[in-house]
Structure formats: C-alpha cells, structure tokens
Amino acid sequence: xxxxxxxxxxxxxxxxxRLVRRDADAxxxxxxxxxxxxxxxxxxxxxxAGEQQRLYRCLDDRDYAAEVLAHLSVVATREVTKxxxxxxxxxxxxxxxxxxxxxxVGALHDELRIRVLAELSDDETGEEVRSLLAxxxxxxxxxxxxxxxxxxxxxxxxxxxxxxxxxxxxxxxxYYIYLTDDHGRLLGVTSLRSLLTHPPKTKLxxxxxxxxxxxxxxxxxxEVARIVARYDLLAVPVVDSxxxxxxxxxxxxxxxxIRAEAVEDMMLMAGVSxxxxxxxxxxxxxxxxxxxxxxxxxxxxxxxxIGLYEATLASMAVLAGFIPVIMGMxxxxxxxxxxxxxxGLATGQVQIGGVGPFLWQEARVGALLGLGFALLLGLxxxxxxxxxxxxxxxxxxxxxxAIASAGIIGAILPVAFQRAGADPAIATGPFVTTxxxxxxxxxxxxxxxxxxxx
Amino acid sequence: xxxxxxxxxxxxxxxxxRLVRRDADAxxxxxxxxxxxxxxxxxxxxxxAGEQQRLYRCLDDRDYAAEVLAHLSVVATREVTKxxxxxxxxxxxxxxxxxxxxxxVGALHDELRIRVLAELSDDETGEEVRSLLAxxxxxxxxxxxxxxxxxxxxxxxxxxxxxxxxxxxxxxxxYYIYLTDDHGRLLGVTSLRSLLTHPPKTKLxxxxxxxxxxxxxxxxxxEVARIVARYDLLAVPVVDSxxxxxxxxxxxxxxxxIRAEAVEDMMLMAGVSxxxxxxxxxxxxxxxxxxxxxxxxxxxxxxxxIGLYEATLASMAVLAGFIPVIMGMxxxxxxxxxxxxxxGLATGQVQIGGVGPFLWQEARVGALLGLGFALLLGLxxxxxxxxxxxxxxxxxxxxxxAIASAGIIGAILPVAFQRAGADPAIATGPFVTTxxxxxxxxxxxxxxxxxxxx
Numbered sequence: 001x002x003x004x005x006x007x008x009x010x011x012x013x014x015x016x017x018r019l020v021r022r023d024a025d026a027x028x029x030x031x032x033x034x035x036x037x038x039x040x041x042x043x044x045x046x047x048x049a050g051e052q053q054r055l056y057r058c059l060d061d062r063d064y065a066a067e068v069l070a071h072l073s074v075v076a077t078r079e080v081t082k083x084x085x086x087x088x089x090x091x092x093x094x095x096x097x098x099x100x101x102x103x104x105v106g107a108l109h110d111e112l113r114i115r116v117l118a119e120l121s122d123d124e125t126g127e128e129v130r131s132l133l134a135x136x137x138x139x140x141x142x143x144x145x146x147x148x149x150x151x152x153x154x155x156x157x158x159x160x161x162x163x164x165x166x167x168x169x170x171x172x173x174x175y176y177i178y179l180t181d182d183h184g185r186l187l188g189v190t191s192l193r194s195l196l197t198h199p200p201k202t203k204l205x206x207x208x209x210x211x212x213x214x215x216x217x218x219x220x221x222x223e224v225a226r227i228v229a230r231y232d233l234l235a236v237p238v239v240d241s242x243x244x245x246x247x248x249x250x251x252x253x254x255x256x257x258i259r260a261e262a263v264e265d266m267m268l269m270a271g272v273s274x275x276x277x278x279x280x281x282x283x284x285x286x287x288x289x290x291x292x293x294x295x296x297x298x299x300x301x302x303x304x305x306i307g308l309y310e311a312t313l314a315s316m317a318v319l320a321g322f323i324p325v326i327m328g329m330x331x332x333x334x335x336x337x338x339x340x341x342x343x344g345l346a347t348g349q350v351q352i353g354g355v356g357p358f359l360w361q362e363a364r365v366g367a368l369l370g371l372g373f374a375l376l377l378g379l380x381x382x383x384x385x386x387x388x389x390x391x392x393x394x395x396x397x398x399x400x401x402a403i404a405s406a407g408i409i410g411a412i413l414p415v416a417f418q419r420a421g422a423d424p425a426i427a428t429g430p431f432v433t434t435x436x437x438x439x440x441x442x443x444x445x446x447x448x449x450x451x452x453x454x
Numbered sequence: 455x456x457x458x459x460x461x462x463x464x465x466x467x468x469x470x471x472r473l474v475r476r477d478a479d480a481x482x483x484x485x486x487x488x489x490x491x492x493x494x495x496x497x498x499x500x501x502x503a504g505e506q507q508r509l510y511r512c513l514d515d516r517d518y519a520a521e522v523l524a525h526l527s528v529v530a531t532r533e534v535t536k537x538x539x540x541x542x543x544x545x546x547x548x549x550x551x552x553x554x555x556x557x558x559v560g561a562l563h564d565e566l567r568i569r570v571l572a573e574l575s576d577d578e579t580g581e582e583v584r585s586l587l588a589x590x591x592x593x594x595x596x597x598x599x600x601x602x603x604x605x606x607x608x609x610x611x612x613x614x615x616x617x618x619x620x621x622x623x624x625x626x627x628x629y630y631i632y633l634t635d636d637h638g639r640l641l642g643v644t645s646l647r648s649l650l651t652h653p654p655k656t657k658l659x660x661x662x663x664x665x666x667x668x669x670x671x672x673x674x675x676x677e678v679a680r681i682v683a684r685y686d687l688l689a690v691p692v693v694d695s696x697x698x699x700x701x702x703x704x705x706x707x708x709x710x711x712i713r714a715e716a717v718e719d720m721m722l723m724a725g726v727s728x729x730x731x732x733x734x735x736x737x738x739x740x741x742x743x744x745x746x747x748x749x750x751x752x753x754x755x756x757x758x759x760i761g762l763y764e765a766t767l768a769s770m771a772v773l774a775g776f777i778p779v780i781m782g783m784x785x786x787x788x789x790x791x792x793x794x795x796x797x798g799l800a801t802g803q804v805q806i807g808g809v810g811p812f813l814w815q816e817a818r819v820g821a822l823l824g825l826g827f828a829l830l831l832g833l834x835x836x837x838x839x840x841x842x843x844x845x846x847x848x849x850x851x852x853x854x855x856a857i858a859s860a861g862i863i864g865a866i867l868p869v870a871f872q873r874a875g876a877d878p879a880i881a882t883g884p885f886v887t888t889x890x891x892x893x894x895x896x897x898x899x900x901x902x903x904x905x906x907x908x
Contacts, residue, residue, distance in 0.1 A: 368736065
C-alpha cells in the first residue's frame with residue numbers, strides 16, 4: 001500500500017458518504033472491512049451527525065468499532081454515542097486502552113457519562129478510568145496509560161521474556177521494561193532489544209539504565225512532550241513523589257499533544273478559545289472579547305491622537321483616506337519582526353546576550369521594505385493627485401518612516417520583554433500593534449504638516 | 455532524576471555560561487560529564503558564538519561531542535564547526551547516524567562542506583550521506599535513515615534474533631523487522647515483541663503483517679508525519695517504485711518534523727520566511743513584501759472608498775478619527791471567525807455538508823460581541839462629544855454592524871474556499887481582512903450620513 005494519504009482518505013470519504021446516503025449498508029460493510037479503523041475515523045469527521053451514526057451502526061466487529069471510536073474527535077464521539085445505551089458504551093470501552101477509554105468517557109454527554117461511570121464501577125477498566133479521570137486532562141497523569149510492564153529488581157532476562165509471553169494479550173504497547181524495588185519505586189529501565197541480546201540468566205539490574213528520566217503526574221503535557229522529544233524517547237514513566245510508577249506516556253500520545261498544542265497556539269494568537277472545548281455562545285464571546293478590548297482601547301487612543309490633528313484634517317480631508325494604509329503597513333511589518341524575534345528567542349537563533357546581529361538585520365530589512373513601499377505609494381499618490389505632488393511625497397516619506405520604525409520596534413519589544421522576565425510572545429500581540437499604529441499616525445500627520453505646510 | 459526540564463536547562467545554561475566566560479575549562483568538563491548531551495546542546499543555543507566554540511572544545515569524549523552536535527540547530531552547528539578541520543568533522547560524522555550526519559553536512563559552511571564531502575568519499579558513512587543528500591531535505595528521502603533491519607523472507611524468529619545479536623553495535627534504533635524477497639522488495643513487517651513471544655523455529659512470514667504501510671522517498675515530510683501519527687507507528691519504511699526498501703523514517707524524526715512545521719505555519723501566517731534558512735536581507739525583504747502587497751492593495755482601495763466620502767469628512771473631520779477602530783474591530787472579529795472555520799474544517803468539527811450549526815453559532819457570537827462593543831464605543835462617543843449625541847449613536851450602530859457582518863464573512867469565506875476546492879487557510883489572511891475592512895468603511899460612512907444628516 002503506497003500511501004497517498006490525502007487522496008485515499010478523500011476517496012474513502014466520498015465513497016462512504018454516497019453509500020451511507022443510499023442506505024447501502026451491505027456495501028458500507030464491505031468497504032469498511034478493507035480499510036484501517038483510523039481511516040474510517042478520519043473520513044467520518046467529514047460526515048453529518050446523522051451519517052456518522054448510521055455508518056457507526058454498520059461496524060459489526062466490536063474491536064474494530066472500539067478502535068474507530070478511539071480515533072474520533074470529541075465532537076464526533078459525542079454524536080456517535082448519543083443514542084447508545086450505557087451497556088453498549090461500556091462494552092466498547094472494555095476493548096480499549098484505559099487512556100483512550102478515559103478520553104471517550106470525558107467526551108460523552110453528561111447524562112450518559114454518569115450512567116457509564118456507574119456501570120463501569122466494578123471491573124478493572126472502570127477502576128483505571130476513574131483513577132485517570134482524577135488527573136487534569138492536560139497533564140502527564142491525564143494522558144498516561146496505567147498499563148506498564150514492570151519487573152522486580154531481582155528478575156533475569158529469561159524471566160522477563162517469560163512474563164512478556166504470558167501477558168501477550170494485555171499490554172498493547174511495550175517499548176521498555178521498567179524495574180522497581182519492593183515498594184514499587186522505579187529503579188531503572190531496559191529495552192526489549194537488550195532482553196534479546198543478552199543471555200537469559202543475565203540479571204535485569206546488570207543491563208538496566210539506572211535512574212531513568214521520568215515525569216510527575218501533574219506536569220503539563222507540553223512539558224512532557226518536550227522531554228520525550230528532546231531525549232528521543234518512545235515512552236516516559238510517570239512517577240509520584242515517592243518515585244512509585246503510576247503509568248507511562250507513550251510517543252504516539254506525545255505526537256498528538258504536539259499537534260494539538262500547535263493548533264492551540266494558533267488559536268490563541270487570534271484570540272479565540274481552545275478548540276476542543278464545547279462552550280456556550282456567551283462564554284465564547286467573553287473569551288474573544290478579552291483580545292478585542294486591547295484593539296478597541298488602541299482604536300480609541302488612535303482616535304484621540306487623530307483628533308489632535310483635526311485642524312490639519314479639516315484643511316485637507318483627503319489625508320484621512322490614507323490613515324488605514326499607513327497604520328496597516330506599519331502594523332504588519334511590526335508583527336513580522338516580532339514573530340521572528342519570538343521564534344528566534346525560543347529556538348536560540350536570537351541570543352539574548354548578543355541581539356545586535358538580529359536587530360541590525362531587521363533594521364536593514366525594514367529600511368528596504370520601507371523604501372520599496374514608499375516608492376509604490378508615492379507614485380500612486382503623485383499619479384492620483386497630480387495637482388498636489390507634495391501629497392505623494394508626504395505619503396512616501398510617512399510610510400518609509402512608519403515601516404522602518406515598526407520593524408525595529410517589533411524586533412526590540414520581544415527581546416525587552418524576555419530580558420524583563422516576561423513572556424516575549426505577549427509582545428507580538430496587542431503591544432507591538434498598538435505602539436506601531438499610534439507611532440504611524442504621529443509620523444503621518446507631522447510629515448504632512450511639515451511638507452504640505454498645513 | 456525528576457525532570458523540571460525548564461528549570462534544569464536554565465540552571466545548566468547559566469552555570470555553563472559563567473564557567474565558559476571565566477575560562478574555567480576544568481569545571482566545564484566536570485559539569486558536562488554529568489549532563490545528557492541533549493541538555494548541553496539546548497544550553498549552547500543560548501550562548502554567543504565564541505562561547506559555543508570554547509565550550510565545544512571542552513567536549514573531550516568524541517562520541518559525546520558527536521551527540522551534542524547532532525542535537526544543535528543549523529546556526530549553532532555552523533558556528534561550532536567554523537574553525538574545525540575537515541578531518542575533525544569527518545571523525546564526528548562517523549560516530550553519528552547517517553541521517554544526522556547528513557543534516558550536519560547540510561549545515562556546514564560551503565567551503566568546509568566541499569572539503570568534508572571529498573574527505574568522506576570512500577567509507578560507508580560517506581556513501582550513505584551522499585545518497586541521502588540526493589533527496590530534497592523536506593521529503594521522506596531527506597529525513598530517512600538508511601540503516602534498516604532487514605531479513606530474507608525464508609528466515610525464522612531464531613535467525614532474526616541471532617542477526618540482531620550479531621549487529622549489536624550497528625543499528626541504533628530497531629523498532630521493527632522488515633522482510634524482503636530476493637529482489638529486496640518489501641513483503642511484510644514484524645515487531646521485536648513478536649520475535650520474543652514466538653518459538654525460535656517459527657518462520658517470520660508466519661507472524662509478519664503483510665503489505666505494511668510505506669511511503670515514497672519524494673513524499674513530503676509533513677505527509678509522512680501525518681501517516682506516522684494517524685497509524686501510531688514507531689517507524690515507516692521508505693520504498694522506491696519497485697517497493698525496494700530504501701530506509702526508514704523513525705518517530706523521533708517525525709516529532710521534530712511536526713514541531714518544525716508548527717513553527718513554519720506560524721511564520722507563514724505572519725508572512726515571514728521559513729525560519730531555518732539563512733537568507734540574505736534582500737531575499738527576506740522580498741519574501742515579506744509578498745504578504746505586504748496585499749495589505750497595501752487593500753489600503754489603497756480603502757483610501758479610494760474613503761475618498762468617495764470626502765464631502766462627509768470635510769463637513770465633520772472628527773469622523774476620520776474612528777476609521778481605524780471600526781476597521782480594526784471588524785478585521786479582528788473576522789480573523790477570529792475565519793481561524794475557527796479553518797481549524798474546524800481541518801479537524802472535522804466543522805462539516806462541509808452541514809455548516810449550518812457553525813454559521814449560526816458564529817452569527818450569535820458576532821451579534822453578542824457587536825452589541826457589547828457598540829455599547830462601549832457608544833458610551834465613549836456620547837461622553838466625549840456631549841454636544842453631538844448622535845455621533846455616539848452612529849459609532850455604536852456602525853461597530854455593531856461591522857462586527858456582526860465580519861463574524862459571518864469570516865466564517866463563510868473559508869467554507870466557500872473549501873467548497874471551491876481551494877485551500878481554506880488562504881481565506882484567513884488578506885481576503886477576509888480586506889473584505890471586512892472595506893465593508894466596515896462603507897457601513898461607517900453610510901450610517902453617519904443617515905444619522906447625522908451629512
């Protein structure tokens with residue numbers, strides 16, 4: 001199977017939708033049987049709620065159905081389970097890894113969740129799900145799997161292999177073997193590979209890596225992801241304050257975390273709320289308003305400053321038309337420089353001890369951009385208002401100064417924030433934009449007054 | 455070692471810098487010996503070029519030095535290797551995985567790279583590096599490792615274990631065992647785990663998963679990452695058109711790709727260039743100008759439209775001051791809605807077949823935000839210009855209409871783009887902003903003319 005993932009998913013999706021709409025259940029069953037569950041889940045995300053429910057009812061194999069469910073988004077999970085009985089949900093949960101089951105329980109409608117939790121009460125999955133639900137969802141505890149392959153510290157390679165063979169069905173993802181003492185405290189770790197390449201009688205303590213990297217259960221998932229990425233791990237153990245092992249976070253969950261956090265960053269940059277939470281309209285508006293308050297504050301301040309130049313404006317109303325373009329260009333160049341500064345500081349490409357080269361580079365790029373767009377806007381101004389050539393010159397000079405200063409301010413502000421111990425990312429948002437906007441207005445009107453003699 | 459990664463890295467970094475500045479080489483060596491190479495590399499990113507070179511010279515153990523180098527950014531790699539001889543570089547490369555060595559070669563200064571490639575000519579590493587350099591850096595071929603653990607299709611579990619024991623040192627990361635036919639074509643895959651849990655005489659073909667998921671060498675790395683993420687793989691084989699196995703892409707490289715792509719998306723949203731490439735000032739300006747052209751085009755269009763209302767403006771110059779706030783608020787609300795729409799379409803939370811609920815939600819959020827900020831701006835207007843209460847009312851009505859329409863336009867445009875087969879992400883940028891800005895101006899002046907009788 002050579003994978004042109006996009007094409008394949010789109011084709012599966014189109015075909016599925018057609019079949020589901022036609023109520024062609026037999027054909028749906030046949031298509032499903034040849035498709036990996038992850039692909040069915042991806043295709044389902046693009047169907048309507050009704051189509052999702054109809055399709056899901058065609059998944060006869062309960063293991064397959066459980067795997068599809070584990071891959072669905074929160075919203076789709078809620079739709080698909082809406083009309084299920086608690087018994088049906090519990091049966092599916094029992095076929096999943098406990099960390100996936102916990103995510104599903106978290107996604108259920110409130111009423112169904114309560115009934116499912118009551119139903120789950122006695123068996124092993126129920127206990128694991130409840131213990132995982134105790135941790136906030138975005139912590140190591142919230143994303144860990146409690147199923148860890150642990151051996152006592154006096155065991156040998158042969159005993160570990162025997163244990164592995166006995167537990168065949170139980171443990172889905174075994175990457176490492178963890179060694180614990182009598183109190184369940186983590187002593188060391190070894191790999192499947194090491195088991196294979198040492199004689200069966202070798203003690204595990206002889207081949208273990210002692211004192212392995214671990215995380216605490218309340219550590220933020222983003223921090224956990226950073227650790228797994230930095231040390232190229234396949235899994236990291238989660239331990240309590242006594243170093244007793246509680247679970248492991250595996251690399252596939254870390255991949256999901258990194259993808260989710262990237263989305264979250266993008267949403268936060270636009271001032272919208274976290275994507276996975278379903279919120280009321282009022283709450284969404286309230287979250288988005290926070291970011292807009294800065295905009296309206298800056299806007300009112302701009303109005304006040306423009307008001308200072310009312311006499312200039314009254315004597316030449318055409319000037320008003322170019323306020324947006326001067327502010328817009330300055331604002332965008334400022335955000336570009338600030339984005340580069342924030343990323344550079346984060347990756348180390350901009351070094352706090354030696355920001356000189358970066359500022360010098362941004363100053364030159366800003367000057368170059370300013371010159372280019374000054375020429376463009378100046379020519380437009382002269383051509384558009386041929387009777388007032390000085391208006392064109394004034395526009396050119398304003399945009400040159402506005403862009404060049406915006407580039408430098410955008411580059412300096414995040415560095416200054418970092419030096420002051422604040423988060424430099426904050427500087428990319430309202431601060432740079434507002435400062436650059438207001439400076440642009442002041443430059444614009446003063447240049448106009450000077451050149452046009454207003 | 456309980457990991458508070460940030461704190462630990464910051465402490466290591468501060469200590470390292472102090473020691474390096476004091477030329478306390480003995481103390482540096484002691485600190486280094488107790489620290490994982492990845493941590494030293496992370497700390498080095500925040501030192502100046504001179505400090506990086508001095509520190510790197512303290513890394514006596516060549517294996518350790520190679521591992522630090524493999525973790526450094528492109529910029530730091532270039533600095534650290536600047537004054538090295540080609541022999542020294544080649545010695546380090548020989549101790550790395552070929553895919554890491556290839557990245558280092560790509561990061562070297564041009565002159566040094568040529569000398570290193572000449573020096574590498576004969577040995578195995580050289581051959582592997584050269585074959586990897588043939589693929590573009592952001593493809594499966596560019597990030598794959600050519601070191602794959604392959605067994606012939608007639609081998610047994612016991613033979614595979616024996617081969618694994620013999621190759622002990624050579625293969626860094628073994629996740630899966632790939633089976634090939636006489637022509638090197640990929641037939642199937644099995645896991646270390648399966649080797650352990652089956653009798654040694656079992657044929658590998660009996661326990662293999664046939665026809666495993668694979669990628670082509672020129673497939674984009676982002677696509678490869680998506681496949682590894684979707685199917686929860688630890689590695690994916692790279693095969694040519696004849697299905698001959700060329701290498702594998704491992705999950706740790708995929709994690710790096712996902713992190714890099716997230717950064718790249720963020721940079722592209724601000725219209726700045728890819729972060730890892732060192733470009734001339736002229737090229738950087740040219741790249742950033744592309745995005746700014748849309749802004750200046752929209753700005754000139756706005757100036758033209760404002761020009762249509764010159765008479766209105768001349769009779770009431772104070773109106774000009776509020777142009778930026780009407781445009782700014784509309785633009786931001788539009789971007790918020792568009793961001794939600796783009797993400798929703800990508801994750802499937804917004805379904806192309808049933809966008810009704812999403813649009814209805816955005817319409818209500820927009821109306822709510824419009825009402826809130828209309829009240830705010832209206833009260834400000836009335837308080838600020840008590841002689842002209844209708845100015846305040848006019849501001850309130852304008853911002854209400856501008857915000858409400860922006861919310862709907864921002865939500866609809868990405869959906870329309872998707873339906874037309876275009877990338878909806880493009881709609882979040884210049885399209886939404888320009889459309890919403892211009893509409894805001896038209897609303898503003900017409901409301902003012904109507905209410906104020908201008």
